[in-house]
Amino acid sequence: MSVNILFFKITLILYSVSTVLYLVDVVRRKEKSGKTGKIARWILLGGFMLHCATLVARYVEAGYTPVANLHESLSFFAWTLVGIFLLFDMRYRMTVLGAFSCPLAVILMLVGSTATTAIKEMNPALDSWWFPIHVTLAFLGNAVFTVAFIAGVMYLLQERMLKSKKFSALYYRLPSLDVLDDINYKCLSIGFPLMTMGIISGAVWANSAWGGYWRWDPKETWALITWFLYAALLHGRLTVGWRGRRAAIFAIIGFLCLLFTFLGVNLLLSDLHSFKAMQGR
């Protein structure tokens, strides 16, 4: 087993342990997170460090930015998600956010571990500096929107309880509607520029590789649809005063589109973005 795979597996174990701890911490009916939450955070941080090492090791072994097949992409996605969560956690200190994000990261990694991990030659036409720039921007955007999705789900749960006046233990742990809405807005205002730049850098890269900026392949189309969705939400927020429930629902729909753009297109439809295209045929 090569080093990067070994690291990947240990990272997955650390993430899983952290997930379990986060969930244990969150089911207690307490306003604040306890020791378990703190331990979970440290383990997650350890996992993240190791994940960084995993990516570096993979980069060294493969000789290209390791986002060229399903295994690598999912791992990279999980990495950005955990990284973005840790950033948000510094600001909001929300164990409950961890209890929602970590399981997602674990699922991404689990699926990633079933995909083939073999390293193949990179298609020379695609091998340029635009590749790492494009995928990093795109995945950072994805991760931020994932957090927005999580905040959206939490918002809907909390709002449901406040409206119906029936409170479960989660009510005490979930942050206030205001904070959740604030996360929605922050994610949107960080994620949207990232996504925009991701699309632009992709176009530039496409131009250098194939001599055309935009080809309307399914991935590009779906990315554009997703982009318009988020643009609509941002616009609604800034001008019409969309917020709360509606913003939360939009963030959830946006995320589903994103997921389809990222996975659905690659797995269901074949196009230039498919992983096969990434590698030399």
Add this chain to the structure above:
Amino acid sequence: MNIIVVGLSHKTAPVEIRERLAFAPTAMEKPLHELLALPTVTEGVIVSTCNRVELYACSRDTDACIGQLKRFLASFHNIPLEQLESHLYDYQGEDAIRHVFRVSSSLDSMVIGEPQILGQIKTAYGYATEFKTVGLILNRFLHKAFSVAKRVRTETDIASNAVSVSFAAVELARKIFGSLEDKKVLLIGAGEMCELAARHFLNNGASSVTVTNRTFERAVKLAEEFQGQAVPFDEFPQRLHQIDIVLTSTGAPNFILGHEKMEEVIRKRKNKPMFLIDIAVPRDIDPRVNKIDNIYLYDVDDLQGVVQANLKERHKEAKKAEVIIDQEIGQFFRWLGCLDVVPTIVSLRKKLEEIRQGELQKTFANLKNLDPKERQAIEALTSAIINKVLHQPTTVLKQAQNDSAGSDYVDAVRTLFALEPPPSDDN
């Protein structure tokens, strides 16, 4: 030495009795000194709150002491004991310890988990130390009770979540708005509950309270109290969109805020959330308003429901607290048991005897040529030394056993000779 509790509380006595038994906080010296003067009492504390009057005492003669404490309560307040007897409870030993731990942890309070009682016991203990009616045991005991109460508070959720309607409203507001800072409150109509809630909102950071009332003068008067603004009753709807939290309790027979009006208001607010609290019966706000996005409407029953749920949660937490108390009782009771004179003397002797035997064996191992007679002489010599050394301390301990200093000596002896691992309970 035994710990004894005699007293009554809201659970055993109506307020008519409790108020007659109360001790004035300004005049605690006399009762405390009289309490200590009782022949069987070596240490004493008097706890007197509106919900309970209790005497904590230390005594060697438990049964006599309980009788004396009861008579003291009756005679001090000039009430015939027969009238009191049925309301009084008494505890001793482990039960007394459990009772005081439970009281200080607020498990015996009218509203479980309310923190005042701990402060009241601390005050009572303060008087007792001021007038020097507590010694080693009650000192240790009450400090232990305080630390148990603290443990219960930090390790269980007994005191979290509001158990009054007005606090429940504040907590809900926090879940909606996060911080209450720069939130504006509107008070429609007057009513004790509303005013209390408005005050809680102010204390928790709300920026202003605006008051409106059908009688404008009353609004002005109330607004002054909150240093807020008064608005004529027919003008408040125009200002509604600037308000985050609305408290209503008018006597109006119909809804004063309807569905359409509130939809318009929330549009004007660009969907910024609003929290409406309707305490009026009949209700002031159309319940359908709760269906509007970003408006949260709670009527008095909803708030009561929250309070009931929180209370239920407290009772659940109280069970965890009982477990903590059980652990702590055992520890303290062991320490208390060590304070008896006779077992102390026995273990002191045992300890010295062990030392003597150990040293003898070493000596005999080196002096192998001793004949039995010489060996006997050495044995006799060493035992005589120990007996002589122990004579005076034993006499003092036995004499001290009957006054309050006894426990101090016992404690000192146990510490000096390291007779048993000292109970580590002062944390």
